[in-house]
Amino acid sequence: MEGMDAMADFVAEAFQNEFLSDGGTDVHxxxxxxxxxxxxxxxxxxxxxxxxxxxxxxxxxxxxxGIQQGALAATAALQEITDGTLFAVIAGNHLAWQVYPPSPVPGLAVMNSANRAAAMGAVRGFRADGGTAMGQWLLAARQVFETAPASLRRHAILLTDGANEHETPDQLSWAINSCAGVFQADCRGVGDRWQVEEVRRIASALLGTVDLIPRPEEMASEFQSMMRTSMSRGVANAELRVWAPQGAQVLFVKQVSPNLEDLTTRRREVNPLTGGYPTGAWSDEDRDYHVAVRLPAKSVGQEQLAARVQLAVGEEVKAQALVKAKWSNDDALTARINPQVAQYTGQAELAAAIQDGLAAKAAGREDEATSKLGRAVQLANEAGNAEMTSRLKKVVEIDNAETGTVRLKKQVEKLDEMALDTASTKTTRVRK
Incomplete structure (x- = not known):
């Protein structure tokens, strides 16, 4: 694995308006x-x-x-796991147990044709009964992952069809926190009885994705796709490092593409002026990060380095981009907003408006829901985001998209609301 990390190439580039007005402090x-x-x-x-x-x-x-399709989905995933990979299968209800390899103690099998066939036989034995305690599932997975070398890429797929009713929110939070940094997890919910916010919390903490599978028959192709993506990741783990000068403050660090993920609170002190932020495993891909730094104000004509943003694999820095600041009294220069910064800021606001609006609607606060979802329609319209506008149309009647004037629909399919919610954190790539 270390050999693969060494072969990977990374390039970093910064998009910004480096000009600040006299007394300006914030660089994006x-x-x-x-x-x-x-x-x-x-x-x-x-x-x-x-x-x-x-x-x-x-x-x-x-x-x-559901169980029949769940077994088919697990089978589809098993078929994508490359020989030589370590693997296990866990079944979960209000408890969690290792289905394969069949052992009373947590452990892993090495993928080969015989073990693949045995695991496929084991998942055909799935039976539906009991409640739901996802924290138990995560803790069981953690025990399994900890039997493998820490240097290896560690990834889980988690599927649920319901809300976490058999443990307290605190128990789930504790389980999530104890798994953060141990493994990554892509999470999927099937049908309309699971809670997007709950599963998003798991996926977000474990640097993975969350999505809706409307019908059980669609699980197998989704599992196949997720596992194929995971198999393509040859860099087990990388870290975004942000250096800011003495006296500066890093306001936030967010992944903004391919999906929105606020990394600010996950800062690890690399040294007094540098913070490290986890990015998880990489394949051949590109990702965009929004970095905001507050500097002590300087006078017109001065300039300084505002941040050094690096991508590190282990202790080796693979790429670096420089974020600069120049103070100017030319309004034509300082008033410009970089198009990449502007568009991603808009997409983050759109996601928040959708999630807040749906939460208000679920809580019966109709005025607030109408206002937030109206703002979402307005933002989607301004950005020319036709896909998000069509998703919003399933939840609200749009009277005027430009002003964000909407009415809540009386009859809304729960799956349409959930599809809007899960899509809110996926962003459209901003071209150069």
């Missing part, structure tokens, strides 16, 4: 990190393809159809 930049030669194919072929754990909800609410 979008830093794009592009990875190449980071594919996981070579790593997997060398037997260092990491660790995969498949976690499937087997609670009573899954029912016969």
């Amino acid at each position: 930049a979008i830093v794009r990190i592009t990875a190449s030669n980071a594919s996981g194919a070579t790593a997997a072929a060398s037997g260092a393809g990491g660790v995969e754990v498949i976690i499937v909800d087997t609670s009573g609410s899954m029912g016969e159809r």
